[in-house]
Amino acid sequence: MHSLCEAVSHKLDVKLQTTINSISRSGDCWRLTGDSGVLSGDYDWVIATVPVNQTLGLFREHLTEAALSGENGLERVAMSPCYALMLGFAESLELPFDAAKVKHLGIEWIMVNSSKPGRPPGSTLMFHSSNQWAQAHLDAPDDWVINRMRMELTRVLEQQLPEPQVLELKRWVYARVEKALEPDYLLDIDNQLAACGDWCLYDRVEGAYLSALSLARRLAEII
Ligand SMILES: Cc1cc2nc3c(=O)[nH]c(=O)nc-3n(C[C@H](O)[C@H](O)[C@H](O)COP(=O)(O)OP(=O)(O)OC[C@H]3O[C@@H](n4cnc5c(N)ncnc54)[C@H](O)[C@@H]3O)c2cc1C
Structure with a gap:
């Protein structure tokens, strides 16, 4: 993905890793303020x-x-949230699908990422909570969310998975566009x-x- 962004931004002055906290008027121009104060430049x-x-x-x-x-x-x-949990296993898991849409549970989508071409040995699962479930548990601690999502996964797969070597949770506060x-x-x-x-x-x-x-x-x- 980097090459696409680099190509379209060729010869542009791009400032990375810079959060803009506010904008303000300076005559006919705009000024931007980031974490380290006002950024240089007046903008139309x-x-x-x-x-x-x-x-x-x-x-x-x-x-x-x-x-x-x-x-x-x-x-x-209006936007609603989503949790995404990635689990990486040293061993190859035997699952009867590459991707699964799940209905009526806390989990909504399971993707066997390692089934994509050119992936190394082992298995990687990426799964998403439903938006309703994420909304209901948006303030819950990460450990609680991880445990509950893994319990839901065991329920859906009807099998206990081995301990993952990699485990990463991402809380997407603005995931689905409701309106x-x-x-x-x-x-x-x-x-x-x-x-x-x-x-x-x-x-x-x-x-x-x-x-x-x-x-x-x-x-x-x-x-
Ligand atoms: C879990 C999940 C899985 C998804 N999977 C897919 C998929 O498989 N296929 C698909 O097509 N779409 C998918 N999507 C949706 C897709 O990621 C989004 O639709 C897309 O990224 C939106 O692009 P955007 O440019 O509008 O915003 P974003 O990608 O959210 O980009 C906004 C950027 O603004 C930056 N930013 C925020 N505030 C500030 C600030 N104050 N100053 C400076 N920078 C700031 C953020 O860091 C971010 O880089 C998925 C979304 C989620 C949550």
């Missing part, structure tokens, strides 16, 4: 590609009431602010890409 436009809550945090005091809380305002966008923004990007021409992301359309890479493409086309018309 701010185009955010961060999740909806972070977009709200950055833009809230600069947007109109309608853009914030109108019928299609930013505050109407997307309409239209498929945010654009405030007067303030020169824009935003795009999967939360403007649907929760796949394709949703993020199409939202950005629509916004880029519109910006090319007006800038």
Whole structure:
């Protein structure tokens, strides 16, 4: 994936590992403030590609009431969470599927990652909780979540798996788009602010890409 980003950012001044905490007006320009203070540079436009809550945090005091809380305002966008747990085993597991969609349980999706071409020996399972289950247990400690998800997995597979060598939990707070923004990007021409992301359309890479493409086309018309 790196090569794609490197190709499209060729000759651009990209600053990595920099969280933007706020934006502010400086005359006709925008200034960005990160963890280590104000970043150098005055900018004509701010185009955010961060999740909806972070977009709200950055833009809230600069947007109109309608853009914030109108019928299609930013505050109407709704996302739900998901837990993803990865287990890596030294041994090859015998499972009757490469991927499984699970219904009516805390787990929703199981992927045998090691079944993908070119993977080393051993087995890797990646599984996702349902969004409802993650919402109900969003504040639970990691150890509790890991134990419960492994119990659910044993129930679904109807077999006790060996102890994993690798175990990694990821808590995705903004995973599924329950209600997307309409239209498929945010654009405030007067303030020169824009935003795009999967939360403007649907929760796949394709949703993020199409939202950005629509916004880029519109910006090319007006800038
Ligand atoms: C568990 C899981 C599995 C998924 N699997 C798939 C799949 O198999 N196929 C698929 O198509 N989609 C999948 N998705 C969905 C896909 O990952 C998202 O739709 C996509 O990443 C959204 O892209 P985005 O650019 O809108 O936002 P993101 O990918 O969330 O990117 C936002 C970026 O903004 C950065 N950021 C946030 N706040 C700030 C800030 N204040 N300052 C600077 N940077 C900031 C974040 O660090 C992040 O890098 C999955 C999602 C989850 C949660």
